[in-house]
Amino acid sequence: MADTDDGYTRIANELLEAILRANLTARQLKIAFAIIRKTYGFGKKTDRITNTQIASMTGIHHTHVCTAKNEMIMMNIIVTSGTQIGINKIVSDWNCDISQVSETLAKSANKSLATSANGHSPTQLxxxxxxxxxxxxxxxxxxxxxxxxxxxxxxxxxxxxxxxxxxxxxxxxxxxxxxxxxxxxxxxxxxx
Known part of the structure; x- marks a missing residue:
């Protein structure tokens, strides 16, 4: 039985409502809550959270965690500082237009693929x-x-x-x- 005596995560109502209003996929929503649990649940604003930690919490494969996390970074919902990660508390900075984010990610993926292809020998490709x-x-x-x-x-x-x-x-x-x-x-x- 769940009880607040066993611990709880304190989160601002405005932040929770912004997450609910944001047009997030199921994966993105789970990852956002996992990050909130790992940060605010331990009284921290940011923390070093690996993709495998989030994967074990959410049941999402770590490669999908990486993709969804990068999308939310592009949407400015998640902020990073070196290896630290956390939820952006300034909800007015969030960019929840998923089509624009997907287009930007696709362009950057194509550019990085072309760059890596040019850097390899033909036998590697x-x-x-x-x-x-x-x-x-x-x-x-x-x-x-x-x-x-x-x-x-x-x-x-x-x-x-x-x-x-x-x-x-x-x-x-x-x-x-x-x-x-x-x-x-x-x-x-x-x-x-």
């Missing part, structure tokens, strides 16, 4: 899709538009010194279409 594209461009020569001579590998051309004489196709004469047609027609005439 090999995803399944990019590897398949590379394979397609290198192995399916007909799609690339190479000439017949360019399609042949050095081994097939017989110019690879390590593989010289190992490929039977490199020693084969060119395909004689006329001879095939004559042979085919003579067999068709003979066997009906």
């Amino acid at each position: 090999n995803t399944k899709e990019t590897i398949q594209k590379k394979e397609r461009n290198t192995t399916q020569t007909h799609a690339v538009g190479l000439s017949l001579e360019e399609k042949l590998t050095p081994r097939q051309k017989g110019t690879n010194p390590r593989a010289k004489g190992t490929n039977p196709r490199s020693a084969m004469p060119a395909f004689d279409r006329e001879r095939l047609r004559d042979t085919w027609n003579s067999k068709a005439d003979k066997h009906g």
Whole structure:
């Protein structure tokens, strides 16, 4: 049974009403209350609260905690000071327009992704899709538009010194279409 004798969190009514009026998602609301519990519940304005601590209190995965917390920082509902975090008591500074915050976060995520992609070598950015594209461009020569001579590998051309004489196709004469047609027609005439 819950009882104030076991402890309670003292919070200003104006702050509680502002949280209720704010257009917060369920995750954001849970995280806001978890931060209030970890700060005002212990008589502090800010405290060092990790994402895993909030995750264990709310049941939200720590990566989702991080995302929702960053959204509320952008909304100026949560304030940070170094590693300290707390609720912004100046409710007039809150920006509760979630669409504007989502757009800002998406832009910053795209910018940071582009920055990190430019800083890595191509081998670090090999995803399944990019590897398949590379394979397609290198192995399916007909799609690339190479000439017949360019399609042949050095081994097939017989110019690879390590593989010289190992490929039977490199020693084969060119395909004689006329001879095939004559042979085919003579067999068709003979066997009906």
